[in-house]
Amino acid sequence: MILKNLDNINLDNFPVAIFGSGPAGITTALELEKKNIKCLIIEAGGENYSEISQEFYKGKIIGDQITDLSSSRLRQFGGTSGHWGGWSKPMAKYNLELWPLKAKDLNTYSTRTSEILNINHQFRKSSLNGFFNQIEFQYSKVRFADKYKNYIKNSNNILLVLNTQLSHFVGHNNNTEYAVCISNDVIKEVRTKYFILACGGIENSRLLLWTRDKNQEFIDNDLPVGKYWMNHPWILGGAGIINKKNLKKKLGNNFLEYDGPLHFAAKKELVNKKKILSAAMYMNAKEDTKIYKEIIKDILCVAPEYGKKIANMVFKKSLKCGNIFMNLEENPNENNKIVLDKEKDKFGIPLVKLFYKKAQDSLRTAKFFLEEFGNLCRTEDLGRIAIKDNIYNLEEFKNIDVHHHMGGTRMGIEKFKSVVNKDLKVHDINNLYISGSSSFVTSGYTNPTFTIVQLAMRLAEKINERLYV
Amino acid sequence: MKIKIKVNKFRRNFLKTFFSSLPILFLMKFDLFFFKHNKLKLKKNKNFIWYLNSDD
Numbered sequence: 001m002i003l004k005n006l007d008n009i010n011l012d013n014f015p016v017a018i019f020g021s022g023p024a025g026i027t028t029a030l031e032l033e034k035k036n037i038k039c040l041i042i043e044a045g046g047e048n049y050s051e052i053s054q055e056f057y058k059g060k061i062i063g064d065q066i067t068d069l070s071s072s073r074l075r076q077f078g079g080t081s082g083h084w085g086g087w088s089k090p091m092a093k094y095n096l097e098l099w100p101l102k103a104k105d106l107n108t109y110s111t112r113t114s115e116i117l118n119i120n121h122q123f124r125k126s127s128l129n130g131f132f133n134q135i136e137f138q139y140s141k142v143r144f145a146d147k148y149k150n151y152i153k154n155s156n157n158i159l160l161v162l163n164t165q166l167s168h169f170v171g172h173n174n175n176t177e178y179a180v181c182i183s184n185d186v187i188k189e190v191r192t193k194y195f196i197l198a199c200g201g202i203e204n205s206r207l208l209l210w211t212r213d214k215n216q217e218f219i220d221n222d223l224p225v226g227k228y229w230m231n232h233p234w235i236l237g238g239a240g241i242i243n244k245k246n247l248k249k250k251l252g253n254n255f256l257e258y259d260g261p262l263h264f265a266a267k268k269e270l271v272n273k274k275k276i277l278s279a280a281m282y283m284n285a286k287e288d289t290k291i292y293k294e295i296i297k298d299i300l301c302v303a304p305e306y307g308k309k310i311a312n313m314v315f316k317k318s319l320k321c322g323n324i325f326m327n328l329e330e331n332p333n334e335n336n337k338i339v340l341d342k343e344k345d346k347f348g349i350p351l352v353k354l355f356y357k358k359a360q361d362s363l364r365t366a367k368f369f370l371e372e373f374g375n376l377c378r379t380e381d382l383g384r385i386a387i388k389d390n391i392y393n394l395e396e397f398k399n400i401d402v403h404h405h406m407g408g409t410r411m412g413i414e415k416f417k418s419v420v421n422k423d424l425k426v427h428d429i430n431n432l433y434i435s436g437s438s439s440f441v442t443s444g445y446t447n448p449t450f451t452i453v454q455l456a457m458r459l460a461e462k463i464n465e466r467l468y469v
Numbered sequence: 470m471k472i473k474i475k476v477n478k479f480r481r482n483f484l485k486t487f488f489s490s491l492p493i494l495f496l497m498k499f500d501l502f503f504f505k506h507n508k509l510k511l512k513k514n515k516n517f518i519w520y521l522n523s524d525d
Contacts, residue, residue: 302512306521306522386519388518389513389517
């Protein structure tokens, strides 16, 4: 069922309340429903996009600038899946080494995650050499609100309430008693057994920080709430030519031919040898004739002999020419953090201030990744690669910006370095969970939604165990 | 007689030097044959640094 506000609703029969209706919240609700568990989803925004709703997402960015916080995420039914890019892939195994749960804990949910995202469950990789894999992403077109609106409307177990802002949780003795919500300008108390905060990579921190401000004894001051915030720098790293014929010859039957761009990712061996973070590079999805011509012209200028050699291949479509974009990992840094601002929203909840500085390690990663890849290409005649001079000189990189907000309520074993445990339960609080990319320990290079959905499914299983096992 | 001994000594030295330097010559050729092709050459064009082979 979908309702427009919290008025006149009897919430007694709902053992679980989920705050946020993005991929994390909806996935958990769907999985709970399969287990015949009733749950309430509280969404702050309305059914569709509205500028008034987006105003609540305003925030200040101190340091290196990224896209404005009121436009990089969506406060509406379906959350930020309303404008996400759709690139999906599970995180690489080695990116999860610092996590308290392992790849196999998440892989159990991979097939079902692909079903939810309407993608082929196929993430092949093909070893190019000791340092690189050719990899494959899948592209999801799922907007959670569009896909699940009718399903939720007709569901007896899921009740979605729109236009209802969570303010904070109230609890005592390690137990959350109720959530304070504002619906139709009236303050309401939502009482249930289990509370799941799933409002996104910034909002989760904001609401937990506000909860701590409102009742100090409830959320431990030692928990690093808001800290270790991460992003995925998406940069123009260089340009190049890939000789597809030679690449196919090298990879043989393992060459990944699919409708999409060429993707290559760093193996753990490269990360260890060069002491860099993980990264992936991406080369043009669509043949852009202008860029194609420009790169051929450039190669004829810098390498006339090679240029002549490949010139006749241009028409045979054996070449892939284009800009090289990179997805870079960013290391978790305590000083990249979300704090509460003095300025407040219409409901009196403080807006956020995000302290953010791009990581020098990400810049080094871009350089050494491309340098190694460039050398591989020229020595094995797979093509020729150029690195942008600012990256080659380790000066700076311009973040073209993707909106992958991660960290802030990170997962871990130790209380002083993490906020939630591996089951996403807040340390020392019996019935408060935090779901979404805010719980990521490291960011890897992969787009986060696939992992968010896997974690949300696992959470549903953990709630089920606590309710019935 | 003295001249004959000198010529023999010269010939011996020449042959000794010639044969002892052969492996070095061989190695030099080997080196040129295999590594020159893959030698890195960096070249800047506009804002890009190209990773090229020396014979590109």
